[in-house]
Amino acid sequence: MNEHAKRFKLTLEFDxxxxxxWQKQDDARTIQGTLxxxxxxxxGEQVDVQGSGRTDGGVHGLRFVAHLEARTDTxxxxxxxxxxxxxxxxxxxxxxKRAGARFHARHNCIGRSYCYQIARxxxxxxxxxxxxxxxxxxxxxxxxAAAALVGLHDFxxxxxxxxxxxxxxxxxxxQCQVVAxxxxxxxxxxxxxxxxxxxxxxxGVLVAVGKGELAVAEVQQFxxxxxxxxxxxxxxxxxxxxxxxxxxxxxxxxxLADKLRxxxxx
Numbered sequence: 001m002n003e004h005a006k007r008f009k010l011t012l013e014f015d016x017x018x019x020x021x022w023q024k025q026d027d028a029r030t031i032q033g034t035l036x037x038x039x040x041x042x043x044g045e046q047v048d049v050q051g052s053g054r055t056d057g058g059v060h061g062l063r064f065v066a067h068l069e070a071r072t073d074t075x076x077x078x079x080x081x082x083x084x085x086x087x088x089x090x091x092x093x094x095x096x097k098r099a100g101a102r103f104h105a106r107h108n109c110i111g112r113s114y115c116y117q118i119a120r121x122x123x124x125x126x127x128x129x130x131x132x133x134x135x136x137x138x139x140x141x142x143x144x145a146a147a148a149l150v151g152l153h154d155f156x157x158x159x160x161x162x163x164x165x166x167x168x169x170x171x172x173x174x175q176c177q178v179v180a181x182x183x184x185x186x187x188x189x190x191x192x193x194x195x196x197x198x199x200x201x202x203x204g205v206l207v208a209v210g211k212g213e214l215a216v217a218e219v220q221q222f223x224x225x226x227x228x229x230x231x232x233x234x235x236x237x238x239x240x241x242x243x244x245x246x247x248x249x250x251x252x253x254x255x256l257a258d259k260l261r262x263x264x265x266x
Contacts, residue, residue: 003216007101016059039083048069065105111174149214177260205232
């Protein structure tokens with residue numbers, strides 16, 4: 001990018017239902033591709049947009065962070081307003097701030113959190129943002145299994161084999177919560193990074209534990225003896241990229257203070 005270009009930190013909210021994930025693809029609609037198209041129309045060809053991580057197709061964003069690099073003197077607030085005027089209804093810029101020349105939404109990110117919503121009854125409203133599981137769930141067993149996921153582990157079982165051939169399967173998980181509230185079971189995981197489909201497979205495994213199909217001891221054994229868990233992949237519509245963290249103090253405060261609440265939208 002040209003030395004005169006400026007960087008801006010963008011915080012996005014998006015409904016991922018119509019998109020094939022974050023990363024730009026030539027043959028599919030994506031969040032990054034849509035945002036890049038809008039930015040190019042505003043600032044010309046010399047623009048770049050990078051995100052804090054990839055998401056699977058159909059996954060939503062609550063406070064997803066990206067950076068925009070462009071040659072412009074436009075103030076951050078005006079950039080947000082102009083982009084929002086060009087973006088489709090299901091992508092919104094919540095914040096726009098100037099960032100340092102070396103700020104990178106992905107490389108500088110030290111932690112990420114995802115949330116998942118499970119509905120314990122059939123839902124007419126909000127059904128596009130939950131996984132409806134009508135069978136009884138033992139939430140205490142799910143909580144016990146979730147606790148076993150905290151720490152540095154080999155998550156080979158929770159992704160596809162071609163992924164671990166290219167990158168390390170070791171992931172540090174700082175927090176893994178399961179909370180029941182009314183008709184919902186809410187799940188949150190906070191980690192250094194996440195492998196492809198990892199969070200959705202964790203949720204699927206926890207639901208299998210809640211149904212009595214898997215034992216907590218089996219979940220722990222998956223770290224030592226990798227297995228194929230493709231059949232336990234939870235559907236994408238219940239998953240939300242919640243937060244990206246760039247400061248250790250902020251991350252520590254979040255882990256200590258923030259609690260899961262119904263509906264996630266706050």
